[in-house]
Structures are given as structure tokens and as C-alpha cells.
Amino acid sequence: MQELEIILNSDLCAGNGESAGNSIDSDVCIDDAGIPYIPSRRIKGCLKQAASDLKKMGYTLASDSNIIALFGDAYGNEGVFSICDAMIKDANGIRQYLNTEIKNSDNSDEIKDMAHASKIVNLFTSVRGQTMLNDGCKVDNSLRFTRVVNQYDPISLDKDKKLAFYAPIYFDFCDDDKRELRELFDACCKATRHIGHSRNRGLGNVSIKLCEDSAKQVNMLFTENDNKTDIDCSEADKLVKISYKVVLNSPLTLPGCDELNTSVPARSVIGCMAGYYLHSGSAEDEDFRKLFLDGTVSWSGLTPVIEGEISVPVPMMIVRLKNGGNKLINNLIEEKDDWKKKKPKTLDGSFTVQTQNGYKIAEPSIHTYYHYAINGTQQDGNNDENNTKMLYMQESIDAGAVYGGTIICPVNMKDKVLKCLYEARIQFGRSKSAQYATCSLYAKPEVEEYKNNIRHVKAGEKLYVVLQSDLALLDNGVYRTDSACIREAIGKKLNLSSDIAENSLDYCRYHVIGGFQSTWQLQKPQIPVVRAGSVYCFKVKEECDIPQTIRIGEFAQEGMGICGIMTVSDFEKVSSIEMSRIEQAHFTVDNNRIEQLLTRLKMEAIMEHMRSFALKIAEVEVTKNIPEARLRNMVSKANDYSDLNKMISKIKESDLSSEKKLSRKAEATKFVEIIKTEWNAQLKLYDLDHNLINQIEANWKEPLNIALHKYHYQKERG
Template sequence: MSKKKNSSSKNKSSSNKKKNEVGTTNNTEWNCGEFEITLQSDICIGNGYAFFGTIDTDVVYDRNGLPFLPARRLKGVLRESAEFLYQVKLLKEVEGNSIEDIFGYSNSQNSNGIQVGNGYINNWNEISENLDKLKKENILEELLSKEKILDLFTSVKAQTRIKDGVAYDNSLRFIRVINQYSVMEQRKDKPLKFTAGIRYKKSWKENLEKIAKATRNIGINRNRGLGSVTCVFKSKSDDVHVFNGSFSDRVETIKVFLQNIDPLIISGGDKNDTLSFIPGRTFAGALAGTYLSNAGTSAKDDVFFDLFLNGKTKFSNFTISVGNKSYYPAPYFLNKLKKTGVYVNTLQYSDKISFSNDSNLNTGNGNQPKKMKGKYANICIGEDESICVEEIEPNKRVIFHHRRGDDKLLYSQTALESGQVFAGTISYPKEHYRTLYNLLKNTRLILGKSRTVQYGKCQIININDKYKSENKKIEINAGDVIYISLASPGVFQCESGIMVDPEKVYYQIANELGFDKIIEEPKDGKIMDGDTSCPYCIVEEYIVHGYQSVWNLPRAVMPCIQSGSVFVYKIRKDAQQNKGQTLPYEIDKSWVGKRNHEGYGEIQMFCSKKIPYDIQGIDKKKQDQNEENNPSTQNINIPDIIRPMLSSICQKELYGCIMSGLLDKVTERKFDMSPSTLGRITLMLTESIEQNVERINSFKKFWDKVNSIKGEKGKKEITDLLQMYFCNKEGTLDSEKILKCTSNKEEKYMGKVMEILSVCQTERNINAENNDKKVKEIVKSFWGELLMEVLTNQKYLNKFSEGSINTDLKEGDKL
């Protein structure tokens, strides 16, 4: 008894110690703060990618094209600043405040240093959420593309290597940089700011403030005018995300929707690659850590056993999700014809199909079934027994890193792209509803590898306790052929240990589902489904890898049956009863095998007569387009935070359409004026624009200068050009004339852009007529850049024509 009491006291002490690490009571507590980084120049944070012939060094940006500062780079420059400050003795040299204490020890068992997040632009969460919603409007999908948004925040600079005033051959390089000034502000001189979250111990605060102030540069070409920043450290309240809504205490299974805010790396067999899903054991581990961090808790608690150890609570794998639909690894019977893209059930294939008159199904000319390896599918069977397939694949990206120091290394890691939604289920005992609810509400979800910097931050965005499970129930009838597909890797055990023998697994699954006594035995590995002979299983073995962060070691590998594997069973035709139940009866079961509480062994069940050879498929992009082919721009609600960005994109698109059409029309003929006159007119234009901030007012100044030209030929030529494309005879800008420069093929697109631009101008108590006036003023403001393009175009037309005067050169003639 005494021994048990001491053990309990020890556990309580341990629990209090863990609680102190996340509490608010002593000097070793963890606090939340942020680094605010303000650009003092353009900056380039390289992402390792290049685009041949256009960009040699690109910047880091997210799924929407918004640039950000990767946490690893930020932590690296902060550590450089700290090392410098320690050298000049400007940082405290006391116990617990060394560089290793603050930034962590390499290859340590625990991540005891600061935890730094990516640096995002201000209001990044709100901007990203709104962009994701607006992209679903077909009319905005193209305007809010990743490329167009990135173009707003960045520019491309050219640089070359020069010696003695002469450029080296093949040394011209193009580098994309993040612009110093923010496109999100009305003022054009307001610098762009990034905010990076940080978790730190209270005793480090003073040193972190000094380290932040000492951080002045980040990125490449720091000694070439790029990367100048100011950095400020600020304290703030905890940023644990609280999910919206709740779930009933009357249910035993809930569906949880999880979004990864940062890129996510889940350990698999390849240390530089990631799994395409979040394992149930990973999510369960995060909740278990929160449970044990509370004072007075222990891993020996009955509640802890029920939730995480004894299998009463089952955490499924979290797979990619769209809306409320779940997508599971595509069953191996589901293939896709290579050329026609038709989904087919290969278990229903027969020789008759190969000679089909239907060109979509004919497997000749290379139109062979192709496995959907790595793809996820939602197989929906309607009440009318109609069936359709929706296919999806998680987005991944390769991220490059450069390790410095004595062990220099350039390496890459594949990560799940940020902003994706994953869905999984939790089945739990009702009596632990309140505990589970609190764990889901209060757990800081940072999953996978490199959790202390750049990767892994997730949040729960929804919990559904009324969801309808798909393909988890099936009715057993005599003579039916049933497909059992593994929705997650399956772990099966026999007396000698883990087994992957397909035949043994086949019978074990039948036994667990309770129909092992009424199935037909496969003959020569085949099952007869009507006139069609199909294999009794399509199986692939898989080795489960993992990482044990507590020990800082890889987990022991474990063989299993890969998700997507299919087992085929045929119920005997003479079967009437099974274990006291009269056929037909319903099976309602979601799991087979061992370690279900970690996400292994989830299944889907299908009846073969409901899944024919050819299956209707849905193309998600075409489906979205068909839902609303011609939406009204006036009905689109554009949030205030997005309007500056969308307005700038629309103006760029509008300018591009006008410029393209104008150059096509003007290039048809060359000016007759002399190059010197053309040069003087270009100078007049430059001076008029520079002397007048308001572009519309500057046109009047330019008009007066043109009328002062003494040479009638040049004066008439430029005046005719202005009156044809820019203004009336009195020299007043005409927006209608400018808009008519657009080519006919772009008129429809430009009309939509102008409508959206008008919506972006909408303010309270402002009517549509005033918005149209604002758009026309914007169009008029383009005149200076458009005319400069025309004059530059004419300058080079003159050069090309002069260079092509002598077209009768013979071999041996000197140029």
C-alpha cells in the first residue's frame, strides 16, 4: 500500500513538473510571443527553384502566392545575431540562457529551445481563408491565381558580373525579390511586415529582445542591397486555436476535420519524404501529451488507458477531405483507363469487354487500365444504386534547406502543402465524452517532423457528430460477392506473430466479420462472380515506419497489408442462416485486425453487383464549372481585406489587355517623324508624368507641350495618335477611346474584369454609378504608361528598319 502511495506521489510530482512547462506559475514556464519583421529594402528568401530562361532564383511563397519567411531561415539569422552578441558580451551569461538553451541542442531527445513559426504577412490567416473561398467563384479563380498574387508582392531584377566595365559572358541572372512596400495598404510607401510566432521561457525574454534588435539582414545578396530588415520582439497571449462548435455526449463516433496551417512532414519509409495522410497514432499522441501535461494525471489512469491504450477508443487515419466528404486510398479493384479516363472495376473484366463497340471502354490502342496508386477516392453509391467516383490527391511540395557549419549540406524534403483539410473519425466510450472534448479544445496541434520550426502546425476547423458513414454497412445475401477493401494499412496477428500471408489474412477477416462459415472456398485462387472469374484477393505488403520522439529513435518496423488491398468473398447460394441470424442480414463494422486504436485496419465494404465494370467518374474542376457557368459579379461578396489586392490585379489585367491591343494597332505602321523628334516627345512625356502626381492632370501638361512643337510633321503625327486612342480634339482624356484599343477577342474578358474592379470600389453609401466613374478614372490614369510603350515600340521599329536597309549582301561583303 505504501509502495502504491509513493508511486502515486511520484507520478503526481512528475505531472506537476510537466504542467509547469506549459503553465503560468514559475520561471520555467512557456510563454507566447512574436517577432515583427519590417522590410527596409527588397528581400529574396530563395526557395531553391528556377524557371529556365526567366527566373534563376525564386522566392518562397505559399499555396495562394503570398510570400512568407520560412521559420528555419528566421531561426538561423536569429542564432547568428545571438552568437555575435555573446561574443561582444551583450547577452546574459547565466545558467539556462546559453545559445544552446535558447535555440536547442542538436540531436537532443527533447526540443527544449524556442519554437519559431513561419513569418507571414499581417492578417495572413484572414487573407488566406478569404482567398480560398473566393477562388471557388469561377470568375475569380483566374484573377486570384497563385501567379498573379505573387506578381503583386514581387518584382524581377536582373544582375550580371562586370569586370573593368565589361560584362562576363553568360553571367546575366534574373532574381525575384519581395517588394519592400506593401500592396495591401492604401499608402504606397508603407513597408511590408511579417509576423512570426514564438514560444519561449520567461527567463529568455530579455535576451530575445536584444537578439531581435541585432537582427538586421535576412536572405540572399545581403551585401548587394537586399535583405535589410528591422526585427522587434513582442509578448502576446497564447494562440491555441479553439475549434468552433461542439459534439453531443449521446454519440460514440465523431468526425474531426483538421487543417494544416504550416507544411506537414509525417515520417514514413523515406526520411526526406512524407506520408500523404496523418496517422491516427500521430493525432492520438498529441492528445495524450496534453492529457499527461495536466497536474495529477498519469499514464496509469483508467481514463488514459481507455482513451489511448486498451483499444476502446479508435483514432482513424486522417485522409484528404473536400467539404464533408471522406476520401480513402483507392481500392485496388478501381482502375482508370489510360486514354479515355473512364473508371473501371477490374474484378468485373471479361473478354467480351475487350471487343466492346464502346470506344470509351475498348482497351485497344494503349487504352489499358491504370492503377490509381497514391490516389484517394470517394465511391458513392446512391439510394437508387447509382454509383460515382470522385478522385483527389493531396498536394505536396519539395522544400529545399541549406545546413551551414562544419557539416554543410544542401538537401530537400517533401512536405504536405499547407492549407489542406484532412478528416478522420474518433470512436470513444461515452463516459469519457467530457475529457475528450477538453483535449480536443485545448491541445496545441503541432504534428510530424521539425515541429519546433517551420512545420507541423495544425488546427481543428470542425467536428461533425451527425455524419453518415459511407461503405461501412453491407447486407449479406445468399450468392452475393462482397469486396472488403482496407481503408488503412491492416495489421494481422497469428500465434507466431504478425502475418502478411494473403490466404491467412483472407480467412481471418472473414472470421472477424462473422461470415467465415458461409463463404465458398476459392478454387485455384479464383472466385466466380456470375460468368466472370476474379482473384480472391489483390494484396500488397507494406512496411510501417515511424519515429519515437521520446527516445529520439526510429520505431521498430512492422509488416502489414497496404491500404487499398482488396479481399473478395462469395456467400454460398444455399446459405440460409449464419450464427443464429437468418439471411439476409446486415453487417455494420469498420475495423479488422489489430491496433485499431492507432488507425490500422479500417475497412470499406462493397457488393459486386452494385459496382459494374464501367463507373461514372466526376472531374472536380468540371463539376465546379457546371454548377455556375456565368455567375453575376454583383453578387460576389469581396471582403475589405481582399479588395486592395483584387483591385490591383484587375488594374494590371486591364492595363495588359489595353496595351496588347494598342501595340497591335500602332505597330501596323511606323512613325515618319525623325528619331530626334521622337526622343524629344519621349522626354516631354517623362517630364509631364514626373511633375504631376495625378496622372490625369499630367496629360493636360503633356498636351500643351505637344502643341508647342514647331515641326508640323511631328506635331501632327503625335496629335493624331493622341486623338485616335487617348483624347478628344480639345485634349481631354476619353476613357472610351482608351478601352477601344482592346482586341475583339479580349473584350468579353475585359468586361468581366471591369465589373469586378467596379465591385472592388464599392463602399458604404456609394452607388454603382460612382463606382463606374472611379473605374473610368483608373482607365484614364493608364495613358502615360501606354503612350510610353508606344513610343518605345516606335523607337525600336526605327532601329530594326534601319538595320534591314541593305538586304542584298553577298558572301564576303563587310557589314
């Protein structure tokens, strides 16, 4: 993997299309920790515009065919590279430290307060105001404020070091393959000089170059015990289960039919792995048929990892009581029916794992992103008067979450499956070429012998069949979702009567699944299915043995139709239901970078304390009679406190009013001395070297100006 290095030569506004309250009209893109980033769609668009400019200037490699081959277009042609968002150096480790680790550290409360996202964003950015002019005069009500990313790196202790962003980029060809496209890409990087908002007004001047990625993004957490199970490979038909985890390196958009999927469908996983296989193999291969077509290998979808375990959709009998303090209950084991009056709500889009102490439930974090869809762009050569821009939004699962899935296959196919997992470029969902969809293998897959445990049930006992994945049931050429057909299919599989148990209910929901055939550029047929989490109740009439897990219906190779079998006693053992969190990726941390960040937070803590102190000192008695206007003029001209005190000493005593206990000279001296004393006390509180103290002391005027400014506006007017 390579990366684009983007160095700021001026301030940058990579806008997010939104405002920030009433104070900022155009805001920049920042993450949940307050760290700015540049969306990869913005970068790709600027590079494509540079290619169009090169074509106009007569650059031979910038032909229409090469530009389309390199970047793709809006008409089904896919480009040869994909790019992720550009972030600052070690952004993932810094975000991880700010969000979690610093809270458990032994740093002071002041430092922890400075680690809040609202403080971090102020480290990296500043706010600019601008007004529209008409014939040299300002236009009323045209004042606008824009947040910009500062040119220089605030974390580095070198104040002259320019801020750099790094965007991971993946090419679909080797260096010796399609050399013309590689040369065209390098030329586009060199030709791209400005990006972002107001690029023709001095913002967004950048230098871009392609370089090798020198740092690992994620700690893979490989251990010696990952494959501790010894498997006998002598029996070719023996089944093994491969469990694996992936981390979402970018936000993930998984559109369903009028809804957002919060899990990765198995057909998306199969499509990703099949695409990798076809780079070096053929769809006519026997291995291809076994891996992806005939069900020899069964792939599950990917669901969030909770408490270290791969989750399943929350069963529908677990509900949240809206009028009961949002309490979570399993209504199948509730003795009273009063819960029905408290507006129970199902937990759609949530996932659960079953532990010894009960159910742990979590739901993915989802954000909304805004984009412009341009019908006929200048780069595509279809620009005319009828072109339109449409603002649209799409919901995405946040990056950093860990998802997991399983693969069941014969032992002789194990190595082929693992090869796909290790070597495939893992991408799911929309916008694979920029900003979304990128994932990576998080930990070494675990391989164990697949066993479907058998349990003994007694006559008269109730059984609950819980769908762990969607169920598509085909009956005489028609997909059925009605309860009678589903119960008949399950009863036939378990050798049970399809009649529902007395005083029991089924909990069912349905939806429609689809897909997209990229080869033909067509939507796949939409199929009605029973949603995962649905529950069907049966009564055992005769004592028997049943499997703990069954599979029914169509698309078994896509992980559909998996059903878990539970009894009332199983639910009673895990009666506790609690909310938990989805596992987040653990990123490697550059300790030197963290130390620089802590030092910068200490410096900001000093300045924040002095700002608060200045606001308070402006209200005390000592500031009631200071010569505020004269002091403000002196502060603007002084070089340091010593210089300021010399100026104050020259105030004439004739300014003394006989009604005052202290002269204005003495009051001014005392006012400056109070702020200077507090300033020196703060510098001694934190262990900073001489160079950093000099950097802080360059801002010695700020608390004085804040106090004088507040005093000016709050004093009584005669």
C-alpha cells in the same frame, strides 16, 4: 497564440532556391495565388544567428544552454517554440478570394484576368539586375536577375505604407515560466536587422517584434446542430464515435518507409495527444492507459474530407485506364474484359467517399520543398573545415486541406477525449518547430452512438472484404502478409470458409510501416503490413448475418485492421466513379482589405490595357513618320500631357517634308492625342476617387515610352 510582425525597411529577397524560366535567376517564395511569404525556417535561422551574435557581444542571457533550450539543436534537443511561415495581413482570406470567389463575382473580365497569380506576383515584386565586376570592369556572362519583394504594401491605398509579414508562433511555456528564455527571444528579435538573400547589399532590412494575434485564421464553422444526437450516458460500456476535422495550417510532411504518407497515421495522432496529456498528467495514470495504450479508446488515422465526408483509401478494384482516356472503372462489375488491354493503373495515394450517386475520388496536392542540411553549424559551435552543406528535398501535402478522423470510446471516456482534441496543440510529421506540421481543429467534433450494422447474406453470394486501413497480422510471433494467412484470419472472424470464390481474384498490396520514438531518439521496428485498399473475395456457403465492419489484427487502438464488407449489389448501386476535390479550409475575409485589393486590381487593369494599346498603336499608320527620338526626349522632360503638347508645338515647320501629307509636328500631336484619349477613356471606365486617379496619372509616361520604344526598334533602317 502570438505572432512575429516583420516590417520591411527595404526590398527583400526571401529566395526559394529556384529560378523562373530564363528571365529570373533567383526567385522569391510565393504561394499558388502569387502572394509572397517568408519561410519560417529562414526566420528561425536568422533569430538563432542573432542569439549567437549576442553571445559574442557578451549578453549574459545568450549562454549556450539558453540558446539550445530556446532553439533546440541538431542533436535531439527540442526548442521551446514553433513558428509558421510569415505571410502578409489576411493572406489566407486574400488567397481564398483570388483562387475561388473572384471567379464567381460580377467583376469585369479584365479584373478577373488581373487576379491571375502571374499578375499578382508583379504587384508585390520587381526584378533587379546585377553584374560581377573585376578591377572595375564587368565580367562577361555574369549578368544575373533577382526578383525582390517591394518594400511598400501594394494593396494599401497609402503608397507610403510599408509591407508587413506576420508569422504565428507558439511557446511551450507561460509568461512567468522560463522568463530568461522569453527575454532572450525578445532580444533576438530586436537584434535581427536583416534577413534573406543579399542582406549585405541593401536587401532584407527589417524590424521584428512580438505581438498578439488579433485575427482568427480559420472559420471554425460551429453550428447549433453539431451535437444533435442525444446519447444515454447511464451505460458506462456503451460505445460512442467521435468524428472530428482538422485543417492543415502548414504543409505536412509525413514520411513513411521510402514513401510519403498522404494520410496521417493513427500512431501520429496518438503521439500528439499523448504528448499533450503528459504536460499535466503522468504515463502511470489509469486514464493515460485507457486513452492511448490498452485499446479502450480506438483512434483512426486522418484522411482527407471529400464532399463533407471522411474518406478512405481507394479500393484496388477501382482503376484508371491509361489507354482508355483515363476513365475510372470498378473492374469487379465490368461485364467485358477489354479493360485489361487498356493498361489499368491503381490509384495509389488517392482517397474516396461513397455517396448515393457513386464514388467520389480525390488526391492530395503535393509540392516539393528544398532545404540545406548543414553538418556542424556555427551556431552549434561545431564549425570546422570538414563541415558540409547538403541540398535535400522533401515532399509535403499543401496547407489548407481539411482532414478528418474518428475515435471510438466508451461513453464515460468521451469528455476526456474531447478535452484532448480541444486543448492539444495539433502537430504531425517532420519539422514541427518551423514551417511544417501545424494543424488546428476545424469544426466542432460530432458525437454519436457507435453502431455496427448487421446485414443478411444468402448462400452462394460473393462478399468482398475491403481494407479501410492497413492490416498488421501477427502469427506465432511473425508478421504475415501472405494471402492464405490473411484470408484465414478474415474467414475466422466472419465464420466463413477461407477458400476464394470461383472466378474471382484478390487485390492486394503490401508495404512497411515504422515510426520514431522521440523519447529514446530511436526508430521503431519496421513492420510489414497489408496496404489499405486491398480487397479479398469470399463466397458464402450458408445463409447468415454478418457485421458491416470488422476489426482484425494488431494495433487496434491505432485504427489498424478496419475492414468493410460489401457485396456485388453494393457495388452496382454506386457504379458511377468521378473525380472530386478535397475540402479546403474556409478563412475569414477582411472586406476592407478585399476592397483595397479590388481597387488596386482596377488600377493595374488600366495600366495593363494601356501597355497593350501602346504596343498596337506603334504598328498603325499614324506612327510611321513621327519624330521618335525627339518625342522620347520631350516625354522624359515633360510633367504632364499639357507640358508635352507645348513642347511639340515648338517643333519647327522647316522639318516638314514636301512629300508628306502631315508635318512631323502634326503627326506627333496626333500620336500623343490618340494615347491621351484612350488614357482618359480608361480612367472614366473605372469608378476611382481623385487621389487614386492622381496615383495612376503619375505613370502617364509609360504607354508613350512603350510605343516609342517599339517604334524605334521596328522601323526600317536605311
